[in-house]
Amino acid sequence: MSRIALILNDQRGLQAASLLTKGGYQVVCVDNRHQHQAAIHPLPDSVQVVQSVTEALKQAQTVLTILDSQQQDEDIYLAGGGILAAAHSESLFIDFSSISPRMARELNALATVHDHAFVEAGLLGSPDKETGNWPQVLAASEPGILKRARPILAVLATEIIETGLAGTAMTAKLAVQIALAGSLMGLAEALAFANQNSLEKTTLVNLLASDNSPITNIAAAFGPAIIAEDFTSGPPIRNFLDDLSLALESADEASLPLPGLETVQQLYDLLQLIGDDRRGIQSLILAYYDEKNSERFGLNWSLAQKAMDVYERSSENLSDDDDDYDDDDFEHSHSTAHSHEHDAPPEGFGFDPYSSGPGTEGQKPSTGSFFSDN
Numbered sequence: 001m002s003r004i005a006l007i008l009n010d011q012r013g014l015q016a017a018s019l020l021t022k023g024g025y026q027v028v029c030v031d032n033r034h035q036h037q038a039a040i041h042p043l044p045d046s047v048q049v050v051q052s053v054t055e056a057l058k059q060a061q062t063v064l065t066i067l068d069s070q071q072q073d074e075d076i077y078l079a080g081g082g083i084l085a086a087a088h089s090e091s092l093f094i095d096f097s098s099i100s101p102r103m104a105r106e107l108n109a110l111a112t113v114h115d116h117a118f119v120e121a122g123l124l125g126s127p128d129k130e131t132g133n134w135p136q137v138l139a140a141s142e143p144g145i146l147k148r149a150r151p152i153l154a155v156l157a158t159e160i161i162e163t164g165l166a167g168t169a170m171t172a173k174l175a176v177q178i179a180l181a182g183s184l185m186g187l188a189e190a191l192a193f194a195n196q197n198s199l200e201k202t203t204l205v206n207l208l209a210s211d212n213s214p215i216t217n218i219a220a221a222f223g224p225a226i227i228a229e230d231f232t233s234g235p236p237i238r239n240f241l242d243d244l245s246l247a248l249e250s251a252d253e254a255s256l257p258l259p260g261l262e263t264v265q266q267l268y269d270l271l272q273l274i275g276d277d278r279r280g281i282q283s284l285i286l287a288y289y290d291e292k293n294s295e296r297f298g299l300n301w302s303l304a305q306k307a308m309d310v311y312e313r314s315s316e317n318l319s320d321d322d323d324d325y326d327d328d329d330f331e332h333s334h335s336t337a338h339s340h341e342h343d344a345p346p347e348g349f350g351f352d353p354y355s356s357g358p359g360t361e362g363q364k365p366s367t368g369s370f371f372s373d374n
Helices: 011-022 035-040 053-058 070-077 079-086 101-113 143-156 168-196 201-208 216-227 237-253 259-274 281-288 291-297 302-320
Strands: 003-008 026-031 062-066 092-095 117-124 134-140 157-164
Touching: 003 011, 003 053, 011 026, 011 062, 011 143, 026 053, 053 079, 062 070, 070 079, 070 101, 079 101, 092 101, 092 143, 101 117, 101 168, 101 237, 117 143, 117 168, 134 143, 134 168, 143 157, 157 168, 168 201, 168 216, 168 237, 168 259, 168 281, 201 216, 216 281, 237 259, 237 281, 259 281, 259 302, 281 291
Parallel strands: 003 026, 003 062, 062 092, 092 117, 134 157
Antiparallel strands: 117 134
16 A cells, blocks of 8 residues: 655545545644644544645655645745755655646655655646536646556646746746636625626526526536625635745736736735635625625634724834935835735735725725625
């Protein structure tokens, strides 16, 4: 029986562990999830849990990493020499984490230096409710390495899409997320417009999801959840925002403006500020709800006003010191502007998504919004 070392810190890793054991693999796992999350959703009994990455690497020459951020990936692969230096010679590494194309190329080059095989892989869609498999997995590496990884990938996903050499799988995944983000914003705005003009939301979703509609897939995938006001299922905002930030960072490196994507990220940042990031990405529609109805889903719009006040006070203090700085001090790249680790409020507060509609700046509109009681 082949043995696989699995390093995880999110629910995708839990799903992968279950599929791998069912597929006949012996899994040695390092579970870096929060203790509370691990207690609620435990790993299968057939999975051997170890306490350190070093211990897991001693027992396997195939290593899967499924981490929820690029920072986590960097910590595992690069910090203190990283797992590539500690692994058995000629090990196979398959990384399913959300990372930038540049990071994927760097890890591939580093793996080659250490005489390892490296595959970057991106899981697309949500696992099937019956089989547990992901619909698709994107995979990038040398043809011979992909052949070696294919049996494992086939256990996890229904369809394997080989995208080319290092960096191309993450490029493809982020490109899909860009298209999805724009489509979701279009769907949300279409539903808000329909509601304002007394068109039933079910009528519009059925129209958009029909075989003859040009946007059948997006409407069919997310329309029913929006109608049912199910905002807990589907890919979580947090992971989606990570991918959008990586896409904007990569675009910035190429001096490529993506204003549509920036706008969508601003709205998701806003929702994250006034609620939480565990909702599904279809909850973008909540940005178009009025204040009373959005409260039913735990959104607190007063937090947005507080953040705006802090932002405006900071801007005023900054303007008082203008003479002390050159223009160059105020240049920002996408990676800085969209970082979640800075002190300024998230994007969405430099622009007010409601300023062009009913209501006053910085406040939710009281009329004309999606599903209002008026």
